[in-house]
Amino acid sequence: MESRKIVLLGPPGSGKSTVAEGVSSKFSLEDLYMGQVLREQVAKETIIGNIVKEYMLKGELVPEDFIFGLAYLLLSSKDNFLIDGFPRTLKQAEYIDGKGVTFNAVLFLDVSEEEVVRRLSNRRVCPSCKAQYHLLFLPSKEGENCEKCQTKLERRADDDPETIKTRFREYHSKTAPLIELFMRKGLLYKIDASLPPKGVLDETVAALNKVFSIQESPKVEAEKEE
Ligand code: AP5
Numbered sequence: 001m002e003s004r005k006i007v008l009l010g011p012p013g014s015g016k017s018t019v020a021e022g023v024s025s026k027f028s029l030e031d032l033y034m035g036q037v038l039r040e041q042v043a044k045e046t047i048i049g050n051i052v053k054e055y056m057l058k059g060e061l062v063p064e065d066f067i068f069g070l071a072y073l074l075l076s077s078k079d080n081f082l083i084d085g086f087p088r089t090l091k092q093a094e095y096i097d098g099k100g101v102t103f104n105a106v107l108f109l110d111v112s113e114e115e116v117v118r119r120l121s122n123r124r125v126c127p128s129c130k131a132q133y134h135l136l137f138l139p140s141k142e143g144e145n146c147e148k149c150q151t152k153l154e155r156r157a158d159d160d161p162e163t164i165k166t167r168f169r170e171y172h173s174k175t176a177p178l179i180e181l182f183m184r185k186g187l188l189y190k191i192d193a194s195l196p197p198k199g200v201l202d203e204t205v206a207a208l209n210k211v212f213s214i215q216e217s218p219k220v221e222a223e224k225e226e
Contacts, residue, residue: 009109011111
């Protein structure tokens with residue numbers, strides 16, 4: 001089997017990690033989260049963590065120099081993965097390409113800003129096992145506690161309204177240009193992320209089936225989103 005390297009791209013709160021959790025095991029992909037890697041550095045109070053914390057709390061992208069090293073460690077020795085949160089700038093895409101990491105497809109979760117604000121303001125996360133919930137769409141069966149490990153759920157530190165606005169500004173100015181880049185490379189698959197979770201999952205599974213069947217039978221014409 002050839003390598004399977006998939007990127008999840010989309011605005012903050014578009015459902016990237018929810019989708020990653022839903023499809024990774026089905027396609028034997030390791031799910032990787034740049035945001036989670038950074039939050040772990042912050043929690044452990046490493047030198048990197050103490051520096052990147054201030055950017056994350058403000059909702060700004062972390063400077064490239066920190067991301068380059070972490071991305072290389074995360075991706076360079078892996079063959080089958082689904083990564084959420086990298087690349088997030090044209091420079092990051094250029095950097096990892098230069099390191100010989102070539103992606104098979106980029107799944108772009110397309111959803112309006114209004115909808116993601118609604119999602120982020122009602123998100124709850126488990127500080128212990130990192131499970132994610134939504135007060136309306138995906139509530140924990142244990143109420144205010146995590147249904148997997150019973151820890152009290154929290155709101156993520158960057159989910160307050162002002163920080164969400166900054167995260168969006170960063171997304172539009174620095175991350176959105178990647179859509180055009182990956183479209184030109186013929187790698188972009190658009191997913192309607194305004195659908196309920198099951199609909200988004202079904203579209204993602206269909207897109208990945210298409211990606212991998214193309215990979216396994218090179219003569220099949222790729223039918224991609226323009
Ligand atoms: P990161 O953790 O990657 O945050 P993000 O991109 O802002 O995305 P989120 O995790 O908030 O949302 P998501 O799209 O995963 O949606 P989710 O599935 O949780 O990055 C955090 C920070 O780290 C950045 O701001 C930056 O500072 C830094 N960083 C990370 N990578 C970097 C990089 N490469 N370069 C520089 N800095 C970097 O869903 C959200 C909510 O909606 C949940 O409650 C969920 O249950 C619910 N939901 C999901 N899908 C649906 C649906 N279909 N319908 C209804 N509700 C839904």
